[in-house]
Amino acid sequence: MTEHEDFAVSSCHDLYLGDEIEATYKGVIVHRGRVTDLARDHNVFWIMDELRGGRRLLDLAELEVTRIRDITGNPATNEAA
16 A cells, blocks of 8 residues: 645646545545646636546535645556556
8 A cells, every 4th residue: 555645726826636635624525536628717626536536626615635645756547556
């Protein structure tokens, strides 16, 4: 298992295509997946959601988002080593 360090996302300028994120609402994880598209001027972005399936549009004004990275600084993956 890979150790992870989470980074709070305050703006879409903190995100890049391919980043792995988790989004919470009132402390509950509601979305998890990889960033597929960004609309930085509107502070929204799309992910392929592993929890609910399909592509989702997320708004940073509505959710607490963390970018997940492994301890080497590389984006986290679900692939087993």
